[in-house]
């Protein structure tokens with residue numbers, strides 16, 4: 046009965062930290078399940094927001110992308126610092142991995158340079174203690190001037206203290222006053238900042254920070270200054286002069302000189318507050334495991350075995366809940382259908398049963414697979430094995446313009462393209478990620494298997510069946526590799542992003558973190574099913590049902606002997622007409638309007654092709670084992686035509702779920718449409734070429 | 745300057761004619777005065793004097809009625825001009841990033857005046873840039889440089905410093921990080937990598953004087969696995985090339 050407490054203060058905080066420092070765990074500990082996951086507009090970087098209440102305070106939390114620094118080389122870094130510069134961020138919680146303080150505090154220093162109001166969370170404190178490190182946290186807090194809390198992210202340890210610390214920091218803000226460079230650099234920074242201050246428009250980043258970034262020759266800010274400050278030309282000359290001076294003094298280049306200043310500050314700080322160091326052997330267990338799992342000889346076999354288990358789990362264990370869902374939707378269809386009198390032609394009934402339920406059901410049946418797969422992937426990520434896997438296969442992938450971390454998503458694509466695309470989130474580099482996503486539909490997914498299972502036995506002698514299937518799969522892989530290379534030298538050209546990947550020690554993942562990660566990703570799949578896919582399903586239903594064929598009058602003979610009502614309806618409908626409209630294009634690859642119509646159905650989901658074929662050939666309900674359908678097909682087409690057909694279905698028209706997820710994950714329609722039309726064009730050209738050349742050769 | 749035959753120099757315009765004839769024969773099997781005139785954009789009548797001159801120099805076989813043929817000597821000269829054209833165009837376009845059309849025009853101009861030695865050095869230069877690991881880096885650097893692309897940050901100072909550093913190191917004969925074997929240790933002397941890679945390495949704490957140990961390599965030998973300041977990172981060999989180390993004695 047407790048009434049909602051009145052809201053006292055509303056504040057906004059941001060979480061910053063290196064990758065793998067346990068930031069996500071801490072974010073979960075703070076916000077519980079009040080989270081929203083999205084994308085920053087136009088790019089692939091994930092955006093997480095959440096909120097919590099602390100007494101009468103309402104606190105909004107932004108989880109920034111994990112970064113090592115705040116330079117402007119990667120989209121993550123640019124986003125992190127843009128968010129930090131927003132003036133409505135009241136407190137910045139810097140999360141640091143205590144077992145690796147020097148490097149983790151390097152980011153803290155940069156947050157202080159920025160003039161933000163920090164709180165430091167010394168995470169992984171359990172591991173650090175176990176490893177023998179002890180810190181005088183109180184002294185550290187005094188030296189730095191803001192609250193510092195030791196936390197254990199995955200267990201929620203220290204969360205309460207952290208919440209208090211955040212409120213204290215809000216009430217007594219600091220702005221990094223306690224950080225300073227060495228005297229030489231500090232004087233230069235001050236001098237430049239003073240020069241800058243009167244020139245800057247409002248609002249603008251703090252002059253001191255700008256001065257530092259100008260000395261670092263930061264590209265993004267240099268451009269900003271050129272655009273926004275009239276007298277910038279003179280400024281740049283001044284900056285260059287200062288840089289020259291400093292380099293002469295430091296006998297090194299400016300980037301190193303500044304980095305060295307930061308690290309010196311940190312080592313000075315740690316000398317004061319570190320009572321005892323981590324023992325050198327504190328990572329012995331993890332190192333021992335690596336000696337086996339990343340062994341030059343057995344490392345790869347173990348990895349492939351792990352992959353095998355993952356997919357076995359996904360597709361075998363996923364089987365029975367999948368059946369359950371299928372029969373649930375079947376039951377729902379019957380129940381809803383039963384509300385109308387038998388044989389009813391009500392469009393509403395058809396819309397609900399054949400359109401909405403069939404469409405959404407068709408996507409939701411994959412949910413068990415997806416949940417299981419994401420469970421496995423989350424385990425791999427949180428345990429630290431994912432980066433080992435990338436280490437093991439990077440050479441192979443890199444040759445094709447991809448990244449070691451592309452491997453798992455590509456493999457997932459053989460199951461289903463949609464989770465494959467979602468699994469590319471582990472790739473940090475935008476270009477690597479886009480390349481992987483764009484070529485992923487070429488990994489022939491599970492839904493395409495029924496098509497091959499129908500066509501191959503229908504057209505090829507049994508000793509050619511297995512090689513045929515193999516050929517189709519290999520074609521997809523080879524095309525993916527070629528396309529990846531092509532993309533990396535055209536649209537997504539550019540220097541490789543540096544492959545400098547941290548290999549965090551193995552950690553026992555917590556069920557909670559894994560469940561949250563799995564839940565968020567699965568949910569975003571379900572949400573797609575409920576929105577875009579629902580809409581497209583309805584459109585597809587309209588296209589295949591309207592306009593309706595007029596009732597056949599008694600004297601009117603069927604035009605074709607075998608034509609029944611369903612097939613007549615389909616060929617009369619929008620989809621049938623579009624099929625006929627597209628016929629000139631499909632003729633060139635050896636198919637007619639019937640195939641074209643069925644292919645339109647394949648856009649809804651690849652396996653729908655089989656059912657649609659059944660309808661256009663008036664065979665009623667058909668699946669991939671239907672012998673009558675095979676007979677009919679054999680009568681109408683040659684093996685060459687069938688092969689061209691399969692090629693087209695392999696390469697062209699990624700299904701609507703793929704288009705929808707691509708739009709979401711890449712952050713723009715541009716890539717989704719490029720993928721759709723690009724692959725369709727390639728698929729068409731390829732099958733036309735195969736058909737035409739094949740015809741010449743076979744004669 | 746052009747080429748010299750026994751009977752004097754071949755002028756620029758004669759070389760252009762030879763080039764055209766060669767290309768016509770290559771692409772259409774025959775070279776007719778009509779086609780030559782069309783390609784060079786002159787009247788047919790103006791082509792004849794040049795043809796007579798080329799015949800006198802022993803470079804083509806030509807009599808009014810028939811198709812024109814190249815003598816072996818003529819073919820040699822024509823090939824050379826075309827090769828020069830290709831090399832120059834590649835240099836202008838791929839290395840200097842000159843616009844396509846201008847590169848084509850300039851190559852046409854320069855091809856007649858360039859010495860064999862310069863061409864030879866250009867070819868060697870391409871080879872060098874392709875095989876030397878730093879070559880591609882320098883090319884990339886230049887392309888991404890403010891002098892070519894005004895929107896990008898300044899780069900000239902960085903290059904100058906880089907150059908000085910390189911020379912210094914060569915004299916001391918230290919190793920690249922990529923040359924260390926698993927189990928070997930080294931002290932970082934200098935980060936040669938530039939741009940994003942450099943920043944990333946520095947942010948990860950790979951500064952000069954830091955000790956690194958190569959823990960293992962991937963099954964195919966690349967990437968490599970390093971232990972630095974108590975944590976593990978992996979780098980591609982390509983990236984490890986950018987770090988100069990002093991090899992340490994292994995215990």
Ligand SMILES: Nc1nc2c(ncn2[C@@H]2O[C@H](COP(=O)(O)OP(=O)(O)OP(=O)(O)O)[C@@H](O)[C@H]2O)c(=O)[nH]1
Pocket residue numbers: 062063064065066067068069070071111168169170171172196197198199200427428552553554555558
């Ligand atoms: N021992 C220990 N493990 C932790 C702690 N905090 C997080 N972990 C574990 O560390 C692993 C990585 O944690 P995440 O929260 O995913 O790390 P992150 O910084 O968000 O990593 P990215 O998602 O890669 O940016 C998980 O297995 C966590 O369970 C901690 O305080 N102590």
